Amino acid sequence: MSAQTGLYIGALLTIMAWSFLYKENPFFRFTEHLYIGLVTAYGVGYTYHNNLVPIVTKDIVQKGGYSLIIPAVVGLLIYARYVRGWVWLSRIPMAFWIGYGAGYSLAFTPAVFMKQIFDSFIRLNTINNIIYFLVVVTAVMFFIFTVKKESGPMKWGHYAGRYGLMIAFGSAFGSITMAYLSLIIGRLGYILRDALHLIK
Amino acid sequence: MAFRPVVDSFFFQFTEEVNALSSLFYLAAAAAKAPKPEDFTPKFFQPGMMWDAIFVVLLFVAIGVMIQRARAGLPIPAIRKLAGLDAIDEAIGRATEMGRPVHFSPGMSGFTAVTYAGLAVLSQVAKKAAQYDTRLLVTNRQPLVQPVAQEVVKQAYLEAGRPDAYNPDDVRYLSDAQFSYTVAVMGLYQREKPAANILYGYWMAEALILAEAGAQTGAIQIGANTNTFQIHFFIVTMDYVLIGEEMFAAAAYMSKEPVLTGTVVGQDMFKIGIGLLIVFGTIWATVAGSSQALVNFLLR
Numbered sequence: 001m002s003a004q005t006g007l008y009i010g011a012l013l014t015i016m017a018w019s020f021l022y023k024e025n026p027f028f029r030f031t032e033h034l035y036i037g038l039v040t041a042y043g044v045g046y047t048y049h050n051n052l053v054p055i056v057t058k059d060i061v062q063k064g065g066y067s068l069i070i071p072a073v074v075g076l077l078i079y080a081r082y083v084r085g086w087v088w089l090s091r092i093p094m095a096f097w098i099g100y101g102a103g104y105s106l107a108f109t110p111a112v113f114m115k116q117i118f119d120s121f122i123r124l125n126t127i128n129n130i131i132y133f134l135v136v137v138t139a140v141m142f143f144i145f146t147v148k149k150e151s152g153p154m155k156w157g158h159y160a161g162r163y164g165l166m167i168a169f170g171s172a173f174g175s176i177t178m179a180y181l182s183l184i185i186g187r188l189g190y191i192l193r194d195a196l197h198l199i200k
Numbered sequence: 201m202a203f204r205p206v207v208d209s210f211f212f213q214f215t216e217e218v219n220a221l222s223s224l225f226y227l228a229a230a231a232a233k234a235p236k237p238e239d240f241t242p243k244f245f246q247p248g249m250m251w252d253a254i255f256v257v258l259l260f261v262a263i264g265v266m267i268q269r270a271r272a273g274l275p276i277p278a279i280r281k282l283a284g285l286d287a288i289d290e291a292i293g294r295a296t297e298m299g300r301p302v303h304f305s306p307g308m309s310g311f312t313a314v315t316y317a318g319l320a321v322l323s324q325v326a327k328k329a330a331q332y333d334t335r336l337l338v339t340n341r342q343p344l345v346q347p348v349a350q351e352v353v354k355q356a357y358l359e360a361g362r363p364d365a366y367n368p369d370d371v372r373y374l375s376d377a378q379f380s381y382t383v384a385v386m387g388l389y390q391r392e393k394p395a396a397n398i399l400y401g402y403w404m405a406e407a408l409i410l411a412e413a414g415a416q417t418g419a420i421q422i423g424a425n426t427n428t429f430q431i432h433f434f435i436v437t438m439d440y441v442l443i444g445e446e447m448f449a450a451a452a453y454m455s456k457e458p459v460l461t462g463t464v465v466g467q468d469m470f471k472i473g474i475g476l477l478i479v480f481g482t483i484w485a486t487v488a489g490s491s492q493a494l495v496n497f498l499l500r
Contacts (some may be wrong), residue, residue, distance in 0.1 A: 143236060
C-alpha cells in the first residue's frame with residue numbers, strides 16, 4: 001500500500017468519525033468498531049512482543065529471574081473469576097494491588113502534600129501574592145463539608161472560594177480550548193493538504 | 201509565533217495526561233518536586249519526614265475518633281448538602297419514568313483514590329437502580345477495575361433484594377486505550393439512549409467529548425472530576441458537577457454510613473488545621489520576611 005493510499009484512508013476515516021457531529025450513522029459505527037478492534041489488536045501484539053516475550057526469554061530464562069514467576073502466577077489468578085467455585089482466587093491480585101496502592105500513598109503522598117503547604121507560605125507584599133493567599137484559603141474553606149456555610153466567615157469563604165475556583169477553571173478552559181482548536185487545524189491540514197493536496 | 205503558546209499548552213496537557221495514565225501519584229510528585237521513593241536510602245526513620253509522619257498519625261487519630269463516635273451514636277458534624285448528589289436520585293427516577301437506562305463510568309484511572317470514590321458511588325447508584333428496576337449500564341476503561349465494578353454492582357443488586365435483575369453484561373469493559381474507550385461510549389450513548397449519564401472519576405481529554413455526546417442524547421448529566429485541566433468542560437456541558445474533593449465526601453453523604461461519615465469529618469478537621477497552618481505560615485513569612493525558618497523546622 002502506497003503512502004498516498006494510507007493518507008486517503010486516514011482522511012476518509014477522519015471524516016467518517018466526524019460524521020457523528022451530524023448524527024450516529026453506519027459510517028461512524030464502522031469507524032468506531034474498526035478503531036476499537038485495531039487498538040485491541042495492537043495492544044495484544046505490543047504487550048506480547050514488548051513485555052511478555054522479553055520477560056520470559058530474557059529476564060526469567062536467560063537471567064534466571066525465577067522469582068518473577070510468582071507475580072506472574074498471582075496476576076494470572078485474575079482469570080479464576082471465569083471458573084465457577086474458584087472466583088475467590090481472583091480477589092488475591094486485586095487485594096494485592098489495592099494494598100500496594102494504599103501503602104505506597106501513605107508512605108509518599110504526605111511529602112507531596114507538605115511541599116504544597118510550604119509553597120503556600122508567601123509574603124503578602126504584592127497584589128499577586130495577596131490574591132494567591134486569599135484564593136488558597138477560601139478554596140480550602142470551599143472544600144470543608146462539615147461546617148455550616150449558611151452564615152459567618154464560612155459563608156463568605158465558601159462563596160469566594162467558589163468564585164476563585166471558577167475563575168481558575170475559566171482560564172484553563174480558554175487555554176485548553178485553544179489547544180483543541182490547534183488539533184482540529186492540524187487534522188484539517190492532514191486532510192486538505194497531505195491527503196487531498198487542496199491547499200499548500 | 202502565535203501558535204507557540206497553543207503548542208506549549210497542548211504539550212503540557214499531553215504530558216500531564218501521560219503522567220496521569222502512568223500514575224496519579226507520580227504526577228503530583230513531579231508537580232510538587234517532592235521527594236520520590238528513589239530519592240531515599242531506606243531507613244526506619246526517614247530524615248526530613250518527621251512532620252509528615254506526625255501529620256499522618258494526627259489524621260489517623262482524627263478519623264479514628266470520629267468513626268468511633270459515629271459508630272457509638274455520639275453526635276458528629278453532618279456533611280453539608282451536595283447538589284450533584286441529590287440530583288442522582290432525580291436522574292435515576294427520570295430514567296425509570298422514561299424506561300431508559302442509566303449510564304455510569306468510574307473514570308479513566310486505575311486503582312486510585314478517585315476510582316475508589318467512584319466505585320463507592322456506583323454501589324449507591326446500582327442499589328437505587330435495582331430498587332427502581334431501572335437498567336444500569338457501567339462502562340470501564342481499566343481491565344483491573346472491571347471485575348471490581350462487576351462485584352460492586354452485583355453486591356448492590358443483592359443488597360437491594362434484586363439479585364435476579366443483575367446482568368453481568370451490563371458492566372462492560374470497552375477498551376484500555378483512551379480514545380477507543382471514548383468512541384465506544386459515544387456509540388453506546390446513541391444506541392442505548394441513557395436518560396441519565398453519570399461520569400464519576402478522573403477524566404482527561406475525553407471529558408468534553410463524552411459530556412457533549414451525552415448531552416446530545418438529552419440525558420441528565422452528573423459529572424465528577426479531580427482533573428483541574430478538564431473539569432471546566434464538565435462544568436459547561438453537564439447539569440451537575442462535583443469538583444475535586446467533593447467526590448470523596450459523596451459516598452459518605454449518600455450512604456450515611458458511620459465509617460465513611462466519620463472519615464469525612466476527620467479529614468475536615470485536618471483540612472481546617474492545614475488552612476490555619478497556611479494562614480500562620482503566611483503571617484510568619486510576611487512579618488519575618490521569609491518562611492524559611494518555619495519550613496526548616498517542619499522539614500526536620
